[in-house]
Amino acid sequence: MTQFQHEVTEEQNKTRVDKLLAAINPERSRSQIQGWISKGHVHVNEAVVKANYKCQAGEVLTWSIPEVEELDIQAEDIPLEIIYEDPDLLVINKPKGMVVHPSAGHQTGTLVNALLHHCKDLSGINSVERPGIVHRIDKDTSGLLVVAKNDHTHVKLSEQLATKEVKRKYEAIVHGEIGHESGIIDAPIGRDPKDRQKMGIVDSGKPAVTHFKVIKHFPDYTHVECQLETGRTHQIRVHMRYIGFPLVGDPKYGQRKTLDADGQALHAKALGFTHPRTNEWMEFEVEAPKVFQEVLEKIKNMY
Numbered sequence: 381m382t383q384f385q386h387e388v389t390e391e392q393n394k395t396r397v398d399k400l401l402a403a404i405n406p407e408r409s410r411s412q413i414q415g416w417i418s419k420g421h422v423h424v425n426e427a428v429v430k431a432n433y434k435c436q437a438g439e440v441l442t443w444s445i446p447e448v449e450e451l452d453i454q455a456e457d458i459p460l461e462i463i464y465e466d467p468d469l470l471v472i473n474k475p476k477g478m479v480v481h482p483s484a485g486h487q488t489g490t491l492v493n494a495l496l497h498h499c500k501d502l503s504g505i506n507s508v509e510r511p512g513i514v515h516r517i518d519k520d521t522s523g524l525l526v527v528a529k530n531d532h533t534h535v536k537l538s539e540q541l542a543t544k545e546v547k548r549k550y551e552a553i554v555h556g557e558i559g560h561e562s563g564i565i566d567a568p569i570g571r572d573p574k575d576r577q578k579m580g581i582v583d584s585g586k587p588a589v590t591h592f593k594v595i596k597h598f599p600d601y602t603h604v605e606c607q608l609e610t611g612r613t614h615q616i617r618v619h620m621r622y623i624g625f626p627l628v629g630d631p632k633y634g635q636r637k638t639l640d641a642d643g644q645a646l647h648a649k650a651l652g653f654t655h656p657r658t659n660e661w662m663e664f665e666v667e668a669p670k671v672f673q674e675v676l677e678k679i680k681n682m683y
Contacts, residue, residue: 384535386441389543393437397422397429401443403542404535406515406611416443453482453511458494463664468533468657469526470499470512473666476522476642481510495527502527503534514538515546515611520643522669523550524651536656541611547652548608550616551595551668553645553675554625555635558602562593565619569612578632579614581622588612590619601628601679605649617644628675641675 392400401413401422416422417431421444424435435441461473472491479486482493495502495512502512512527514537528534540546570585572578589609596603602625606616617633620626626634629641639645652663667673 382531383442383444384531386535386539388435388437388439388441390437391543392435394434396431397424397433397435397441398431400435400441400542404538406538406541416445421445453496454488454493455496456488456493457497458489460491460494460498462498463524463666464662468529468655469537470495470529471524471526471651471662471664473524474517474522474648476520476669476671479519480516480525481513499529501529503529503531515541517648518614518617518644518646521550521646521648522672523648524664524666525648526651526653533656537653540653544609545654547650547663548611548648549650549665550606550608551647551649551672552604552606552616552620553628553641553672553679554602554604554620555600555628555638556602556625557597557599558594558604558625560594562591563623565590565592565623567619567622569615569618579612579618581618586610586612588615588619590616592620598679599683603676603679616646639675639678642671645672645675647672 386404398413398417402408402410405413414431420428422429423442424433424439462470463473464471474491479490480492482490492511492513512529514526514528514534517523517525526537528537566589567581568583568585569579569588570582572580573582587610591607591609592604594602595605608615617627617630621633628634628639628645630644634644647668649668650663650665652661655662
């Protein structure tokens with residue numbers, strides 16, 4: 381088994397151990413984490429704890445993860461736009477339309493299939509379908525994500541995500557003209573009780589915070605920049621719809637009558653984090669793809 385440690389911060393004081401582990405390991409399911417705890421793989425200051433144990437600042441959380449199964453995913457020679465690479469990690473500019481990891485209906489052609497062809501080693505603390513994947517972006521969202529090549533890097537990056545140290549900026553095109561220059565959306569996100577295929581604003585959901593500012597106003601559209609404080613599934617798409625400005629082209633949360641953006645007009649343009657080995661702050665930025673720029677140009681030409 382591979383063992384990891386984390387010192388509980390002041391911000392995490394009195395957080396249940398299962399919730400803290402879920403925040404540190406965002407790609408792990410709650411049932412997996414509950415399994416670690418029930419099997420005695422989780423300790424606080426070397427003592428076995430139950431899932432409802434509330435961690436105290438300064439305590440040392442230690443957990444062991446069973447060795448992963450041998451991968452049964454096909455490596456595929458798919459071109460990757462690698463923005464940065466070193467022995468510990470890669471930063472990828474994921475194209476619009478590419479699924480991040482294999483799942484039902486998407487067994488091939490994913491970012492993971494491409495990564496397995498490119499890399500000999502990827503972190504193994506996630507499920508066998510998600511080697512190296514620290515965080516995800518949606519299939520039709522383009523842009524930056526970081527991939528871990530080893531478990532040390534994966535855990536350290538996951539901790540930065542949990543403590544909100546990772547900088548993630550997106551740009552989007554939304555329906556409607558936002559009447560102010562910036563704002564903060566603070567609304568919990570969970571499964572939509574009326575449609576389990578969607579996420580929604582629900583009282584029992586997980587805390588979710590999105591900061592946004594206007595890049596350009598148009599009479600019927602707005603070009604915005606969104607910065608994530610949390611990273612919930614479909615967060616920007618759900619939050620912008622919640623305040624009345626759904627994303628252009630969004631087939632799940634958008635308007636029926638919309639511009640053709642080949643899926644939601646959303647691009648992960650900037651990513652910043654502290655390198656887990658060198659402790660150097662690293663920041664990357666990439667331009668939105670051609671289809672995004674074309675939609676923006678079409679809107680400009682309307683007025």
